[in-house]
Structure formats: C-alpha cells, structure tokens
Amino acid sequence: MSDVSSLRDRFDSVRRLLEDEEVRSISRRYFISNGFDGTLTCIGVVVGAYLSGVTDGLTVITIGLGAAVGLGTSGVWSVWEIERAEKQAELMELERAMLADLEDTAVQQRRAGARKINAIASGIGPLIGILLPLGPFLGQGIVVSMLEATLLAIAVGVAVLFVFGAYLGSISKQNWIVAGVRMGLAGIVVAVLNLFLPG
Numbered sequence: 001m002s003d004v005s006s007l008r009d010r011f012d013s014v015r016r017l018l019e020d021e022e023v024r025s026i027s028r029r030y031f032i033s034n035g036f037d038g039t040l041t042c043i044g045v046v047v048g049a050y051l052s053g054v055t056d057g058l059t060v061i062t063i064g065l066g067a068a069v070g071l072g073t074s075g076v077w078s079v080w081e082i083e084r085a086e087k088q089a090e091l092m093e094l095e096r097a098m099l100a101d102l103e104d105t106a107v108q109q110r111r112a113g114a115r116k117i118n119a120i121a122s123g124i125g126p127l128i129g130i131l132l133p134l135g136p137f138l139g140q141g142i143v144v145s146m147l148e149a150t151l152l153a154i155a156v157g158v159a160v161l162f163v164f165g166a167y168l169g170s171i172s173k174q175n176w177i178v179a180g181v182r183m184g185l186a187g188i189v190v191a192v193l194n195l196f197l198p199g
Contacts, residue, residue, distance in 0.1 A: 023114045026083075028171075030122035032164050034075040036183070038126025039164075040190050041067050042133045043157040047194040050150040057140025057149055064137075068130040076123035083118050087111040133157040158187040 017023050042064055049060045090111070136144060136152035144152065162184035169179025 017110070017113050017117055020114070023117055026114075027118050027121035030075070030079050030118055031125040032168060033125070034071065034122050035125030035129040035164055036161065036186070038068070038071050038129030039133065039157050039160050040129075040186060041071060041126075042130040043154055043187050043190045044194055046133065046137075046150050046153040046157075047191050048197070050146060051194065051197070055146055057137035057146065060137045060140075060149075061134050064130055064134040068127055071126035071130065072123045075126050076119045079122035080115065080119040083115040087115055129157075129160060132160055154187065154191050158184045161187045 045064050045067055046060055049063060054060055133153040133156045135156060136149040140146055140149040162180040164180075165183025166176040166180035168174075168183075169176035172179075
C-alpha cells in the first residue's frame, strides 16, 4: 500500500510541476529547440546518405539512430547540468534573501523536480525530430525506392518542423500557418544546401 501511495505522491508532484507555467515554458523551449536541431540533422543525414551512394535504407536508419542517441543524450545531459547550475544559483539567491537554509525543503525539491522535467523534454525533442523522418526507410526496397524514401523523409522532416512552428505560433498568438511555414522552410534549405556539398 505504501508503494501505491508513494507512486501517487510522485504522480501528483509531476502533475503540479506541469501545471506551473514557468516549468512548461522552459521545457517547451528545450523541446522545440532540440527537436528543431534533431530534425534538421536528420534531413542532412538522409540527403547526405543518398548523395553518397548509400543504397540500403537500414544503413540510413542506423546512421540516424546514432545521431538520435547523440543528440538525445546531449539534450538530457546538457540541460541537466545547465538547469542544475541555474536552479542552484536561484536557490542560493533565495536563501540570502530569506536568511535561511533551504536545502532538503519543498522549495529545493520542487526545483530538482523541474530540472528533471526540463531535461526529459530536452531529450525527447531530438528523438522525435530524428525518428519520424527515418520512418520511410523502413519501407525502402519493399514499397519505395531509395530516392522515394529520401524525398519522403525530407517531407516528413519539413512537416515536423511545420508542426513545431505552428505550435509556437499558436501559443504566441501569431498566424500559426506563417509560423509553421517559416520553420518548415529551414528543412528545405538544409536539403538544398546538401546538394552543393563536395563529393
């Protein structure tokens, strides 16, 4: 029964943190920023693989998964360290203002919980940005050719970027279509720029 109660307490704690606009805002920034990086990286990988003569979709997926592991780990690790330093600095400032030690208090625990959520959001962003565009390569050689899989991957990547942009546009009360197109355009630019790489 205590395990169930402990699990319920943790769930409630996470729910309260997610209801906090500051926690959501910071997590959203990391998620979108790293998702943007991951998507553009994936578009670069798939176009580069095709232009380099890679003929097997599984090889492209393997390369992409390597990028996903790298960017996902970077997202979690870097944000964990960044937010650890930032939250500690904020806590020390608060301690000075209150003339009290806040270690092991609800305030300190809340900041630690927020850091975990920020780090997880940061790591999930690039995974989504990379894994979704790799999908078409699962059907390479079965239902699509290598060229078709590459073009579909670019299209999926641009669509993911469009969704990121549209979401940002909607929460900032901008025209979500214009915001989505602006973000999606970055994917097309990366694909085109890869055409001019040597080799």
